Structures are given as C-alpha cells and as structure tokens.
Amino acid sequence: MLCYQKKYFTLFACSLLLLLFASGCTLQKMVRLAKKQEIVVQPSPLVANGQLVEFELKVALPPNIIKEGYRYKMDVYYEYGEQQREQVGAINFEFGEFLYEKGWPTITKQFSFPYAPKKNKGKLYVQGMAIKKETEEVKYSEPKQIATGLVTTPLLMVRNNEILFIPDSYATEADKPANLTFYFEENNAKLRSHLGSNLAVLDQYITDNVTTQNVTITASQSPDETKEMAQKRLAAMESYYRTRLEVLNYRNKKVTIKALPVKSTWEQLVAKIKTSALPKTVVQEVTTIANSNLSDKEKDAALQKTEANEYLQLYVYPALRFAEVTINYSRDKKADYELYLLAKQIAEEKAPADALTEQELQHAATLTPLLAEKKQIYEAAVKTTNKWPAYHNLGKVYVEMARKEYRPKAKQALLAKAIHNLTYAGFRNPTAPVYYSLASAYHVRGDKLEALQYYDYAIKLGGNPEELKRIFADKAALEIEIGQFDDAIESLKYSGNNYQTQMNLGLSYLLKENYEGAQEFYGRALELQPNDALANYSLAIIAARTKNQPMLTTHLRKSIKADNSYTLKAIEDMEFDAYRTEQAYKDAFRP
Template identity: 65%
Template sequence: MMQSYKKATRPWLVLAIITTITGTGCTLQRMVRQAKKQEITVLPNPLMANGEKVNFELKATVPASIIKDNYRYKLDVYYVYGTEVREQVGALNFEFGEFIYEKGRPSIVKQFDFPYAPAKDKGKLYIQGTAIDKRNGRLKYTKPALIASGLITTPLLLVRNNNIQLVPDSYKADPTAPAILPFYFEPEETKLRSYLGSNLQVLDQYILDNVATQTITIKASQAPDEYSKKVAEKRASTIKEYYQQKVQTLDYSGKKVTINTTSAKTDWNLLLAKLQVSALPKTQLDEVADIITGKSSDAEKATALEKTEAFDYLQQYVYPAMRYAQVTINYNRERKSDYKLYLLAKKIANQEADADVLTEEELQYAASLTPLLAEKKKLYEAAVQTTDKWPAYYNLGVIYVEMARKDHRPKARQALLARAIHNLTYAGFRNPTAEVYYSLASAHHVRGNKLEALQYYDYALKLGGSQQILQHTFADKAALEIEIGQYDDAIESLRHAGDSYQTNINLGLSYLLKENYEGAEQYYNRALELKPNDALAHYSLALVGARTRQEQMLTENLRKAVNADRTFTQKAIEDIEFGNYRGKSAFEDALSR
C-alpha cells in the first residue's frame, strides 16, 4: 500500500520541481525585459572631478511591475577606465523602504562618489541591472548600459598654497621670554575645558616644576555679546583656584607661588587690536572702530555692533577669541654655547645621550643648526619627550609635512601626514593661534581630510592674527570650498583673501563654475596682470571662450597657454570642454604653436 502511494506521487513531485524552476526563470526573465523601460538620470553629465573625489547624483525610475514579492531588482553602478579597469561605485536596491513612488513608479535618488585619479579622465560610467530570486539566490542580468562618458576636470584648475613654516627660533633673541598660555571659553561659561584649545596639560607641567618661586599673572576678558557682569572675573578665579589646588596636591618642593589676577568686562582695546589683524574691509573697520571708541556704555556699544555690516564676521571670527583668560609665567634659564648645544644635540639625535641633557628651547635652537630633515625630526622628538611644549610639537609636525611632500609613495605619505596632524594637534592644544591652526588645517587639507580642514581653517580665523596669515587662511579655505563644490562660500572667503594671484585665479574659477562668465573673465585677466603670461590663467580664459562660444578668445588664450607650458597641449586634446572645437583648424592651429 505504502509502496503504491510512493510510485503514484513521484511524477507529481518532479512536475512541481520543474514548475518551480520554470516559474522562477520566467519571472526573472520578465523582470529583465521590464527593466528595459527604466529611466536613468546622472547629474552632472559628463561627470565632474572635485578635489580628490568625483561626486554625482543618480536617479533611477523603474516600472512598478518589476517590484515583486520574493524577488529583488538592483542596479550596480561602476566606472571603467584604462585597460578595462572596473571600479565598483555602489548600487541601488529596489526593495520596500529603499524607494519611493513617483507618479506610480518606484524611484531612487542617491549620491555617489569615487576617488579621482588622472587615469580616470577618459573613463565611462555604467549601470547593470540584476533580477534576484531571494528564495534560492538565482540571478538574471540585464545588459550593461553606458550612462556617462569622461570627466570634466575644470574644478581642479585652482591654486592652493598650504605652505607652513617652522616656528622662528627665539632662543638667542630673548632667553627670558615668559611662557604664555591662553585658555578659551564657551559663551557665558567659566568652566575650564579639557578638549580642543585647552592648555590644562601644559599648565600641569608648570605646577610640577621644581623651582624656588613662581610668579603667575592671569588676565581674563569676555566678548561684547556676553552680558553677565562678572564672567571675566570668574574665569580668572577659576584658573587661580585650579592652580592653587593642584599645587597643594602635587607640589612637594615647597616653592613660593604668587598669583595675580586682572579682568575686564569687555576689553575694548583688545577688540580694537583684533580688528587691526582681521580681514574686514576698511569701511567696515572704520564703522566698528567709531562705535568702540565712542562714549556710549558697554551695553550700548554691544547693541550698536550687532547692527553693523561686520557683525557676522565679529561673531564668527573675533568674539570667540575674546572669551579668554591668559596665564603668564616667567622663568630664567642658563645658556649654553652654540658649539656645546650642537654637540649635545647630535648625541641626542644619535641616541648617545639622554634627551633631557638639553631643555626644549635648547633643542629647538639646536635643530635650527642642522639642514637634515631626519636629524631635525630626532631633535624635535627629543624636545617633545623632554618638555611637552607647543613649539616642539609644532615643528615636529612641520617636519613630517615636509617629509610627506618629498615621499611619492601614497601609503607612506599618508602615514607621515597622519603623524604631522597628531603633533600639530597637540601644538594647537598648547598654543591655539591662527598660525598653528592654519598649519593644522593645511596638513588635513593636503591629506584629503576636507571636513577637518574646514574646521581648523575656521579656528584659525576666529583666533585672529596678522593680515598675512588671515589672507592665507581665507585663500586656502576658499580653495577647499571650491573642491567640495561650495562656490558661494568660496567667493565669500576670497573677499577677505587679498588681491593675490591665488585669490584671482580661484575667484575666476568660482565664477566660471557658477556660469558667470563675465565675472570669471574679469578675475582671470586680473590674475594675468599679477602674473603675466601665466599658462593656467590663459587656459582658463580659453575655457571661458569655449563655454561662451567665443572662438577667437578660445584660440588666442589656448595658444598662449601651450606656449607658456607645453603640458597644457595634451590636457586640451583630452579636455571634454573643447569637444565641440576638436578637429577645427583654429583649435588645431592653437595647439601646434
């Protein structure tokens, strides 16, 4: 009986399996056929390189019938370049929760990016659909579809500086200079912070110093937009109490400590001084100065400043640096001869003597006596280990940046820059100034850490400094803003960057990318006034000519560009921007001269 039952059911089981397989195959095949009706949009098209990335937006809309229970449809996005190198960029998955319905059809909009490299300039962007049976993993592919060809590299035609220098040595000039430690506070706050901008660790080192006497002066202030009457006084008291408590806990030498404090509700003279090293235009400076030097009350002045054209700049870049307390500590140290310093420093560099045979200032000075980067690095490392002070960290960071610039191995370069950032960050903790944070921002910028670089450029600007350092900071900040596609922000930054070649080239590029070709032409011509016969400026004007269909402007400037720098010949041949002119006699003639 049982035997008969099995024989009777066996054909039914085979039929069920065949039906299941056939049904799956037919469904996947139908999904692939339906995918022919999908609509794909890429923006921008052609793709455009920005900085170290190629960013684009992909929108895909598929027929509603392609969405089925137990099945999934996805689109793989990939880029092909060189000798058929395939780089996977990402995917769009048409599953519930991943798409929205637009006019009754499933739709996905997604941002993608992939690393830029010159080898990718003539590559192609493809999509390929895959229909998937989620129950058994069976797949059916659509034919690959080309959706974008080549890269526009115009956004890369910018100028960056990121030139950072070692701290000028002051060992010979002023051996008795005091140590100055600034502390910064949040609005209306008096609490010492142990994160970015804090000098608490350095202050602790002074607390541990084994000296007979210490004389410490604490000067505190507050910004005009802080209305608590005693916030500056409380800031000075907070540091005094911290120091006294730490000395009581940690010091066993019995040294005599004298702490003097002063405070000002709003230090208008400090504000005037910071304005003189700001990037504000003269008309705005004069307006603010008139208010500050007037006879109104502090509250009236603060209210009047809020109504000025410069107020946004004051809030963002000046007031944060006024919420501070400054700790000054004086020491006198014994001096050694240059000859003795250099011999001891050489022994430290060769690990023949302990690092603590020289002070940090002595090591800093000794490092300036040798031209070798490897030797400088060892001396600054010894200075860091010996005294933990900001110039050693800063100069060690600068040396790592210089070593990275000379190393063409990508991984080694990245590792060196990471060490530079580590040391420059510690320098910033101990000495938060515009110069230090500009250098830290530049190291991040060179390494490709864009968000971190923007953050530290902003810190540098808020701290204020010389006109030169502020203009350099605004100029390189603008270059980074161009790289990430924030052209309006770049133009705003360049308003404060001075009338330099870099400023005008990058203003021209910003306007070109915003399709304001008249403005772009104006700034590129100004760049040529500052740097006659510049190949980049002429090439950029040729691009303006191409976009505005001014063939004479294109050919004249392209000819001057390739005459000044022959590398622009090959670039022009491959540049998508000149696609409509390639093959024309005027264009070919411009490249041949």
C-alpha cells in the first residue's frame, strides 16, 4: 500500500511539473510571438494640447497569440524626469476586445494623460505580458519604446478667459428697475421652467418685501415665426405673473402690471445685427433688407439668400424669441459699514436672511479684498436671494481661488464649484457675458467640449461687439487646442484685429503647415506688440521647420532677450532638436 502511495505521489508530481512546464512554454511562446507586433502611434512624437496629451494607439498581434485559457495584455506608460513613471492605460487582447485586420487581431484605442511642463522630455512605452487565466501565471516581455514627447507648439495659443465680477452699481442703480428675459422655443409661447428659465427668479421678485411694484411686460419674435407669436408670448407672460401674484403676494403690496406693445421684429433684428461680429458690408445688406418696404415674408426670403443667413439662424433668431419683464421699486439705502457688518452677520447666520436685499449683499461683497470673505457673502446672497448675480460672482470667486491653488485635485474641486454656480447664473440670466464666463470656467478646467458648447450659446445670445470679440477669440483658442484649425480661423474672422487674434491666426496656420501665412500673422502681432517674446519664439519655430537658420538665430535671440524664461524652453523644445549642434542655434543664446 505504501509503495502504491509513493508511486501515486510521484505520478502526481510529475504531472503537475509537466503542466507547469507546458504552461510556461505556452507563455514563453506568446511572448516570442508578440515580438512580431505592429504598433502605430498617432501623433508621433506625442503632442501636448491644452491640459492633456492625447494620442491613438493601434496594435496588431500575430493570430497564433490568441489562445483559449490565456490572454495577452499590454501596459501603456510614460516615463520622464528621474525615473518617474505614469501609467496611461492598458490594452487587453481578449475575445470581444479586438477586430481582425488582414487576419491579425487588432485594437485601436484612444489614450490621454495630464500635461505638465516636467513631462516635456519623456518616452512612451508598452510592456506586454502573457497571462494564464486560471492561475494568473505571468510572463513579461521586454518594455518597448514606441514614441517620444512632447511637442508643445500647440500650447502657444493666446487665451484670455477673464471672468469679470458683475459691476457693482448699488450706489447709482439701487433704485433702478430689474429686468428679466425669458426665451422661447421656435413658434412656441410656453414658458420654460428648465434650462434658461428665469421663472424662479421672477417668483423671488414677486415675494420681495416692498410696499409697491410697477411691472411692465413686452415680447418679441423672430422673422421666421408665425404671425402673432410675440402677442401670444406677451399674454402668457402676463398670465403667469398675475397667477403667481395671487399665490405669493402674502405681504399685500400694491402691484401694477402693464403690458406694452410687442417689440418690432425688424427693429430688434437690426439692433442685434449691428452688435454682431459680422463684416460691415454684410451688416449693411441685412439692415437694408430689414428696413425695406417688402412684406415680412419677402424680407425673410431675401435674408435666406444673404451671406448672413447661417449666422442669423444660429445666433440672432433664437435671441429674438423672448418676453421681457421689468420690475420697478425702491428701497432706503444703508451706509457701507452697516452693509458690510450685516452681510457678515447674515453669512454667519447671526442676522435674518432678509436683512439685506440682493443688491445690498452684492455691494457688501465688494467692500472686502479677501476672497474667503467674498465667498461667504456671495454664498449668503445665493442662499437668501437665489438670483443670478450672486451665482455668477460666487462662480467668479471660485475660479480665482482655483487659479491660486497649486494642488491639482483641490483646483479641480474649486473649478467644479465655479461651474456649478455659473451654470445657475446662466439658467437665470442667459446672456452672452454669463455664458462666456461659464465657457471660460470649463475651458480653464480642461472640459473642452462643454466649453465649446457654451461659447456657442454665448454667441447665439448676442451682445455688444467687444463682448463678442472676446468670446470668438477664446473660442478660437479652444478650437486650436482640439485640432480644429479651420474652425479657429473662421472664428477669428469675428474677433477683431488685436494681438490675440493675430497670434492665434499665426498658430493656426503654423499647425496647418502653412508657414508663409503663419509668418505674416506673427509679423502683424509684432507690429502691435514690438519685441514680443512669444511672437518671436513662434517665428523661430517656423524657421526651424523651414530650415531657415539665419531666421532661427534672429528670432530665437529676440525671444530670449525679451523674456529669459524662453532660454530653458528653447533648450527643451523638440522643435529645435535637429539644430542642437548647429552654429545658428548656438548663436541665438549669445548676448
């Protein structure tokens, strides 16, 4: 019996060893097969765009590497600095994860990792591993470098993204009327209580603790809507106010409501088009049609044939579908010291919420230079008034706090709060400046698609020419970041002839490899800001790409002379790698 047990144990051990050996052989064979892998990285070298480095990785493996009970995985990572390694992602060759191309299992996948200047000089690697699923036994392949990084030229755009506080007009406008605008869907007079609605704010005004209110209402429509649509909106707005007044007017204040004649469609259109970013000749053509003696239907048909038609449909007509409510009443003014102390008490819940009005709270926040105190007062204003300026200015404070924050997670959290409050400001006051602020917050946070959406919203709502130029300029900067260079060039047509416009036109053409065009726009930027370091540096990059060594020396030297920080930038920039040993490059660093 003992002899039998020994034989059984020996047989079992041998079988186990054979299985382990067979498993090891299979894993080893998979690793050997993987050496035939085909890997394509786009772009290569890697390119920094905005706050991210984004790239596409396409991997094809020999078909025999796919085996039942086994899988092949590839880790993707980026190494930079002194042995710093950042895990970027992984590719798993399992059934359902790959497609066959020319008989080879193939995976195409998008990757990204956060950009930081310290990552400028780094390398992208993959390391494969063959894995037995049942035992998790692993055999690693040798790491393989597949790309270098980073080209940072797309980061040379000029951005503004300056969010402004709502101007403090308490001293001069405390007694002026409040204006609320309500937008409607095309050919619709139904008031909306969701995105873009001011109904909640209107309810706040209806409940305000005052003795009298004088309310006026008017409405408008776009040229392509059915007749009398503006009148229907006017009636809907007046009906809503009177109905809510019966429910919410528990203080028995005296309220008078007056419905004004509807606003002229064509006068409104002319006013909007004159504040648009369209060329003067196009504005004149639209104005001539609008002021003509043609019928409304004929005017609309004529406008559809103009160069402005797309702009009208996207950015002007939606802004003409509105009703407007003006609420007029006055209050006694308090001294600044009294406002500040009361605001602090409200923020600390030591005074009743209605001790100050919205305008008084807003003004009190301007009386302190400390962001932390501003935040407290604007939070109190949000809580007690629920009105758009409080949300907007609180969002602005959070953005400023984020810009001073060096910890990435804390910075992102502050920007998330900024976006939250600016979104509510947009709900309550959907205007171009407010949506520009929201777009800018998204842009600063790196949420590119959301930022682009809100830049478009801002443009659609229209505004004064200077506001629109700012919006188009930063929208173009974002379009450069996401690689939409033609769209950026189109946006820059409406951003004015300022320094930011010329620099971003230059960068757009540079990235499109139209170096002659790029050089022309950078030259215009230098006319506006002579000896500008960034413009000269960009021209040095063009020189490097076009192999113009005298030009490289001239502009790189001017850039470094204007701003010494460009010395280190030029040393690290991959754009100049081919010139490190050239005299033209060395001469640029000489005094």
